[in-house]
Amino acid sequence: MRNCGHIDPENIKDYITRDGYQALGTVVTELKPIEVIEIIEQSGLRGRGGAGFPTGLKWKFTHQAAGKEKYVVANADEGEPGTSKDRLIMEGDPHSLLEAMAIAGYAIGANTGYIYIRGEYQLAIKRLKIAIAQAKEMGLLGENLFDSGFNFEIKIREGAGAYVCGEETALLKSIEGERGEPQVKPPYPTNEGLWGQPTLINNVETLANIAVIIREGAEWFNEIGTEGCPGTKVFTLSGDVENEGIIELPMGTPLRRIIEGFGGGMVDDKEFKVAQSGGSSGGCMPKELLDTPMDYDSLAEIGMTLGSGALLVMDETHCIVDIAKCLMQFFKHESCGKCVPCREGNKRLYNRLDKISKGEGELEDLERLRDLADTMSKTALCGLGQMAPTSIYTTLKYFKDEYLTHIEDNNCTTGSCRGLVDLEVQDKRGGKDYGNNN
Amino acid sequence: MEIIIDGQKCEAEAGQTVLEAAQQIGIKIPTLCYLKEVNEIGACRICIVEIEGKGYQTACTFPVSEGLRIKTTSPEIRRLRKLNLELILANHPQDCLKCERSTNCELQSLSKELGVEKVRFAQDSGGYKLDQSTPSIVRDYNKCIKCRRCVSVCEKVQGVKALYPNQRSFKAIISPGYKQELKDVSCVLCGQCIHACPVAAIKEKDDTERVWQVLNDENKHVVLQIAPAVRVALGEEFELPPGTPITEKIVTACRRLGFDKIFDTVFSADLTIVEEGHELLARLKNDGPLPLFTSCSPGWIKYIEHFHSDLLDHLSSCKSPQQMFGALAKSYYAETEGIEPENIVVVSIMPCTAKKFEATREEMEVNGNRDIDIVLTTRELARMLRVCGVDLMKLPAGEFDAPLGITTGAGDIFGITGGVMEAALRTVYEEVTENELEKLEFNQVRGFEGVREASIDLAGQEVNVAIINGLGNVDEVLTAIKEGEKEYHFVEVMSCPGGCIGGGGQPIPTTEEIIVQRGKGLYDIDQAKEIRKSHENPIIKEIYKDYLGEIGGQKAHNLLHTTYQERDQY
Numbered sequence A: 001m002r003n004c005g006h007i008d009p010e011n012i013k014d015y016i017t018r019d020g021y022q023a024l025g026t027v028v029t030e031l032k033p034i035e036v037i038e039i040i041e042q043s044g045l046r047g048r049g050g051a052g053f054p055t056g057l058k059w060k061f062t063h064q065a066a067g068k069e070k071y072v073v074a075n076a077d078e079g080e081p082g083t084s085k086d087r088l089i090m091e092g093d094p095h096s097l098l099e100a101m102a103i104a105g106y107a108i109g110a111n112t113g114y115i116y117i118r119g120e121y122q123l124a125i126k127r128l129k130i131a132i133a134q135a136k137e138m139g140l141l142g143e144n145l146f147d148s149g150f151n152f153e154i155k156i157r158e159g160a161g162a163y164v165c166g167e168e169t170a171l172l173k174s175i176e177g178e179r180g181e182p183q184v185k186p187p188y189p190t191n192e193g194l195w196g197q198p199t200l201i202n203n204v205e206t207l208a209n210i211a212v213i214i215r216e217g218a219e220w221f222n223e224i225g226t227e228g229c230p231g232t233k234v235f236t237l238s239g240d241v242e243n244e245g246i247i248e249l250p251m252g253t254p255l256r257r258i259i260e261g262f263g264g265g266m267v268d269d270k271e272f273k274v275a276q277s278g279g280s281s282g283g284c285m286p287k288e289l290l291d292t293p294m295d296y297d298s299l300a301e302i303g304m305t306l307g308s309g310a311l312l313v314m315d316e317t318h319c320i321v322d323i324a325k326c327l328m329q330f331f332k333h334e335s336c337g338k339c340v341p342c343r344e345g346n347k348r349l350y351n352r353l354d355k356i357s358k359g360e361g362e363l364e365d366l367e368r369l370r371d372l373a374d375t376m377s378k379t380a381l382c383g384l385g386q387m388a389p390t391s392i393y394t395t396l397k398y399f400k401d402e403y404l405t406h407i408e409d410n411n412c413t414t415g416s417c418r419g420l421v422d423l424e425v426q427d428k429r430g431g432k433d434y435g436n437n438n
Numbered sequence B: 001m002e003i004i005i006d007g008q009k010c011e012a013e014a015g016q017t018v019l020e021a022a023q024q025i026g027i028k029i030p031t032l033c034y035l036k037e038v039n040e041i042g043a044c045r046i047c048i049v050e051i052e053g054k055g056y057q058t059a060c061t062f063p064v065s066e067g068l069r070i071k072t073t074s075p076e077i078r079r080l081r082k083l084n085l086e087l088i089l090a091n092h093p094q095d096c097l098k099c100e101r102s103t104n105c106e107l108q109s110l111s112k113e114l115g116v117e118k119v120r121f122a123q124d125s126g127g128y129k130l131d132q133s134t135p136s137i138v139r140d141y142n143k144c145i146k147c148r149r150c151v152s153v154c155e156k157v158q159g160v161k162a163l164y165p166n167q168r169s170f171k172a173i174i175s176p177g178y179k180q181e182l183k184d185v186s187c188v189l190c191g192q193c194i195h196a197c198p199v200a201a202i203k204e205k206d207d208t209e210r211v212w213q214v215l216n217d218e219n220k221h222v223v224l225q226i227a228p229a230v231r232v233a234l235g236e237e238f239e240l241p242p243g244t245p246i247t248e249k250i251v252t253a254c255r256r257l258g259f260d261k262i263f264d265t266v267f268s269a270d271l272t273i274v275e276e277g278h279e280l281l282a283r284l285k286n287d288g289p290l291p292l293f294t295s296c297s298p299g300w301i302k303y304i305e306h307f308h309s310d311l312l313d314h315l316s317s318c319k320s321p322q323q324m325f326g327a328l329a330k331s332y333y334a335e336t337e338g339i340e341p342e343n344i345v346v347v348s349i350m351p352c353t354a355k356k357f358e359a360t361r362e363e364m365e366v367n368g369n370r371d372i373d374i375v376l377t378t379r380e381l382a383r384m385l386r387v388c389g390v391d392l393m394k395l396p397a398g399e400f401d402a403p404l405g406i407t408t409g410a411g412d413i414f415g416i417t418g419g420v421m422e423a424a425l426r427t428v429y430e431e432v433t434e435n436e437l438e439k440l441e442f443n444q445v446r447g448f449e450g451v452r453e454a455s456i457d458l459a460g461q462e463v464n465v466a467i468i469n470g471l472g473n474v475d476e477v478l479t480a481i482k483e484g485e486k487e488y489h490f491v492e493v494m495s496c497p498g499g500c501i502g503g504g505g506q507p508i509p510t511t512e513e514i515i516v517q518r519g520k521g522l523y524d525i526d527q528a529k530e531i532r533k534s535h536e537n538p539i540i541k542e543i544y545k546d547y548l549g550e551i552g553g554q555k556a557h558n559l560l561h562t563t564y565q566e567r568d569q570y
Ligand SMILES: Cc1cc2nc3c(=O)[nH]c(=O)nc-3n(C[C@H](O)[C@H](O)[C@H](O)COP(=O)(O)O)c2cc1C
Pocket: A046, A047, A048, A049, A050, A051, A052, A053, A055, A058, A075, A076, A077, A078, A079, A080, A163, A164, A165, A166, A167, A168, A169, A201, A202, A203, A204, A206, A207, A382, A383, A384
């Protein structure tokens, strides 16, 4: 995000003045594709789309795969509720994405790139279009870049709004004009992606790191962040904090620092209760984990995820059962319906939470929740169904007492579940309705 | 390469899936949404296995690789499979006692196989209206388990693409495009999706009740025709090995049901050959339009009307044997027997769901009399016989009635891919060369590949023919024809894989192996017949002499030929 707010995103000259397209020039005139990949590998950059997969390795696989043609795809679907960091990058610094895609194209051997962007991001789409036109005019996209003989063009595809279309195989189907539904892997997109050809898919934020890594070097990048997860991470902070917003911090910054520093503390000095990290499929972090370094590995160790970098902070007035129920409502709505555990499972998880929230829960329900959640994580076809129950595990682990209060004492201490209070009512109270955010 | 399945070292080939490799060494991994080479999408998750380093994966999609270690069963694997199956069951009406697929249902047998004792989720299914919009096929969305096998078969085997996943999550529904019914799309009503469906979510429109009614009506003279493919398949409904010919038993059984006359579609197949052979020779002589396409498969007719209506004049104008039969029954037969055509009810037993549709086509009537009144599939006939407690194998042999039951072997092979071609060649060859065929079998047109071609020397003229089975193979041939790459004179098309023996109205299951056995049954019947050339059928000669007049003449055209219509493409 180094350029965001410092340049006019609709004027390519601003970008160029801040060293823009210098990396692309170096790459196509001085480096071999494999050398580019080596730099990215050495940088230790990991995918910012959620899973944290090593970017250099992904580039290498796509580079090695054989195909008639290859493609670079930027995942700009950003369907995760409470996340808008990719939007900020594209609106504020569109050329950083274009430059990175061209570099990636050169490295893996592709001449075409697609940006698959969420349809609602109209301003970002407009700015990307302007940026592409300006880059073409200046010969920074198109044919024979920097007289190197390398050609690269970029096309924009607008998504139709389904959350699942951010999943890479679903996204590719959608670009192909088919129903955006996840496909079994293997084959992986790196080998058989768009129209069956090797395809590199990276998140916008991942790509936004590329040019600066090339320019400043892998070592420079390594010095930021933690050992296993170098670089920075863009967080989208929201909820019951004084300052909501988007912030770029070194990997590994603990949540407490984020809330107290950038967030300015809790609203009305209420007690922190729980933070959901990583978006709707992320875990619910209790107070005692506030000092965990926010990076892929540290969070994975405790069953949490960094995901998209969404951080939803909630205070003591929120009910855990209700939070879990809202999340299952979201997944029940967003499952594509292809595979059994996710299509049928989310609905069942939701029903059981609903039962508990109505004071009809039984102890056995907790066992059932765990059983089904576990089956979904192990057997669902794609990340959506596998990750959907994360909030259930983590709340059952860290907030079991609250479930028990609902079941044994028929009591919801926050008042959220008294009787049959439903989602609409909570909305007005200021709670987060995940379902509508998308 | 070497892989390890359940601790057992075994050889596997690159390109194989874990499922295939396991099958080779006798390990049966349960499956549900899987249809070999057609539907390998890993949607039901029943075939999950544990792969070292890769977690739980679907065996039907996971490719083998050197040294792969696979566990196909364990308490945890069984728990996961069972729970997913329970999720499916909770969303499927547990109607087994009243369901026509009971004892022939893959979901039912899987529940047994996986040892499901109870379903730990509340029953939550139903509320969908049945799609009964066509005369052929009923879709019951309440029973659908969303395995998508029908979608894949319709797309990949039949090339029609009438079905899609619509909506999402638990509201997902597998259906024609948004909110449409089958009648609104280009579905050709072939019924191949019925064979694909593991449960009773797709079935034929059941017309048995209408047949019971006319059989009970004393004022009606009810005549039956039985298609060739039925006689080598019906036995499967009564536990006989696939392909066992039981023609004589069927005749007796149907008499017991109360039909007044039992006739044979093989007769009108002979008639079709005589008319269509004549049409082919006329087109060869008068330059066109060539190639001539056969017209006995109503799914194919509907397909070309939807998707290639620019080629309609290539279709033979001959009605199909089913329709020719009806037209003659209500004219020639009615007149010779002195029965008013209005009082005759023609019922057909067909291997085919599209035949139900064909019978309702507006073109299919003569002087206000519908050619065919009711069409039953092989499965529906079995249902009627079962209700009546007919013990098929203990019945004495019976014989078709004259005159419309006198037949030749050429008509029998109409039920198999290449059969119409072979029957036509037997007749056309003798007509053109004026020589008697030494060998009646045209082996070059036999077989089961989707597209076959041959060249036959007809007294110096080379005639190029092609045979297509499975509509998914049609486009490649038509494109080659349109682009001038291929110059055929005569092309036989049957909608279903294997021809009518693999038809959508045949017993379930209908698999590749079963189709081969049914085909052998038909060739055996032909082989055993005294007369094996349609033009030598004595009754047909007589009918032309006494009633129809010229082959391809005015009267024949009135009764035995038809026209086609352009249809929209969806
Ligand atoms: C349900 C689901 C939704 C996803 N949505 C997004 C998304 O909106 N944006 C994104 O970049 N990645 C998303 N992903 C992750 C992508 O599948 C993919 O891993 C990512 O684009 C790879 O890029 P990276 O290696 O740069 O992280 C999603 C994954 C799942 C399972």
